Amino acid sequence: MAAVRVEEVLAAAEEREAERRRSVTVEKELELEFDLGNLLALDRNPPAAAAGLRGAGPRREALLRALARDNAQLLVARLWELPAERAGGAGGPVVARLPEPAFRLPREKPPPRPRPPTRWEQFARLKGIRRRKRTSLVWDEQAKEWRRRWGYRRAGGDPARAWLAEVPAGAHPEEDQFARLRREKRERVARNELNRLRNLARAHRAGPAAPLHPTGHQSREELGRAARVARLSTASLGRFQPRLPKEPPELPSRGGAGRKRRFEPLLGNLEAERSRQLELLRDMGSKKPALDITRAVNKQMRQEDAKAAAAKGKKQSQRGKRWRRQQRVGRSGKRSGARRQQQQQHRPAGSSSGDGKRKKA
Amino acid sequence: RPKTKRAKRFLEKREPKLKENTKTAMLIKGGNANLTVTEVLKDIYAVKKPFAVLYKKKNITRPFEDQTSLEFFSKKSDCSLFLFGSHNKKRPNNLIIGRMFDYHVLDMIELGIENFVSLKDVKNSKCPEGTKPMLIFAGDMFDVSEEYRRLKSLLIDFFRGPSVPSIRLAGLEYVLHFTAVGGKIYMRSYKVLLKKSGCKIPRIELEEMGPSLDLVMRRTHLASDDLYKLSLKEPKALKPKKKKNISHDVFGTTYGRIHMQKQDLGKLQTRKMKGLKKRPAEKSAEDGGVSPKKSKSA
Secondary structure, three states: OHHHHHHHHHHHHHHHHHHHHHOOOOOOOOOOEEEHHHOEEEEOOOOOOHHHHHOOOHHHHHHHHHHHHHHHHHHHHHHHOOOEEEOOOOOOOEEEEOOOOOOOOOOOOOOOOOOOOOHHHHHHHHHOOOOOOOOOEEEEOOOOEEEEOOOOOEOOOOHHHOOOOOOOOOOOOOOOHHHHHHHHHHHHHHHHHHHHHHHHHHHHHOOOOOOOOOOOOOOHHHHHHHHHHHHHOOOOOOOOOOOOOOOOOOOOOOOOOOHHHOOOOOOOOHHHHHHHHHHHHHHHHOOOOOOOHHHHHHHHHHHHHHHHHHHHHHHHHHHOHHHHHHHHHHHHOOHHHHHHHHHHHHHHHHHHHHHHHHHHO | OOOOHHHHHHHHHHOOOOOOOOOOEEEEEOOOOOHHHHHHHHHHHHHHOOOEEEEEEEOOOOOOOOOHHHHHHHHHHOOOEEEEEEOOOOOOOEEEEEEEEOOEEEEEEEEEEEEEEOOOOOOOOOOOOOOOOEEEEEOOHHHHOHHHHHHHHHHHHHHOOOOOOEEEHHHOOEEEEEEEEOOEEEEEEEEEEEEOOOOOOOEEEEEEOOOEEEEEEEEEEOOOHHHHHHHHOOOHHHOOOOOOOEEEOOOOOEEEOOOOOOOOHHHOOOOOOHHHOOOHHHHHHHHOOOOOOOOOOO
């Protein structure tokens, strides 16, 4: 008896659950496609009551509203399944975390081009200098508190503090030191500004790289450039391409590029030939060496520096984030001072024994 | 070159960025816009606020013939979507919806308004301004025909609103439903009422709210395929970074790979079994007679 009762109770509970679920379930032939990042639902089913929709009037509105209700129910059901959390602490509203929008929509503007590196950035890359993160607060000894590095009430920036300006050893005794400091600051600011503008000009000069496919709004120069590139993209690099009647003939190779590609006539310019021969004799007779040693050595050093920096960077990135963090902490930590002292103590002891060993051998 | 911080911020807002601003729309009246068209523009402005600009004066241009005027407006107001309304005998109640790429026209679709019910004609409560709407497209025409597909993309772009990482579930109040049937597109807006149901998911009831439009597609000016592909291109930096050595399988399990150096299995630290401990005599025998202790010199 009891067993049958239990079964009945369970069946009744299931019935009730199904009843409840029925109010929120919707039957559809084809599943809807959802893009929850955009709150979007796409229903591919051909609208069922197409005939009813053709006739105008309240019947059509009712049909449209029923269709909309079903689709909206499915979309809301999906949204409710997303992971929900409470925004702004325990008492805040319940928010659902949306995924990234999946539907590809065209951009407003083309993606930004990377700007060319500034002179400092090039140098830093060459030498392998990395950016160190600076703390925003600095300890101010005089005020005995933590102050900003720059800005309102900065550490050491109060003009009333600099009440004394020493006359340096080699300066004129009657020169105004304060005026000198002010002038030097103005010069520094001006130089900084000049360099900034130069970097900006360099970035602008590198200019918008014109696309080589037709965009519908290209200028005459861009079209000319595209035509030139198209001409050069043949197997013979454009030497045998037919030209339009008024198009200029092939330009000679630009710059001094290709000393071997200069085909000048033999008996043309006597003056040029004479000057060339004299220059040749002059160079042969001069005592100056043809190879500039300093420049060559500098170039070699630059190349080696760049290679070393690249290798160091690669090794660092191979060793991973934790290793890098350890290196940084080890160098700037509180223990480094003590460690440096230890090293200094050990080194004299070690070096003397080392010297002793070397002398014996 | 900007002389003030404000001007600099203004220019920075307009330059191309990795993650772009929400697209704004400009709503323009043509030379002979009638009452219906003006009302439509005003209602769409109410829906799209604050990401829309409604121009009050009439502008005598023909977008399908000459696009320079539109491009000029787009550049001035930094809007990439537009809606141009006009009316003449040949094309009554005309609405041109379009979008721009790099301040040049990308796509333009001309729609005719057959039936229009305005916001103020429907006497129901409205939802607050700036609500992100839920968009639903019904009908297989939106996938079959290329023009309808572009129209779907345009409408999503137009009504999407800002892209947000999370949304308040109780604030989902607005639904825009587009049905393509019988050569027409029915746009309806409803206010969502969340009713109690037995389970966690609420039951939805819809209340007719905002503007309803019955549209018919007329002319189109779609961008060429390669220009469209160019506009869809995303910069690499936006792609989510793939974590190395992590993989997922079909059932949702996450697998990780750890790379180890070669281990000498003879020297592994296993559990200490006291019985197997080497006695000192055995160890010295193994070493070949060399005892670890040094012999003391006299």
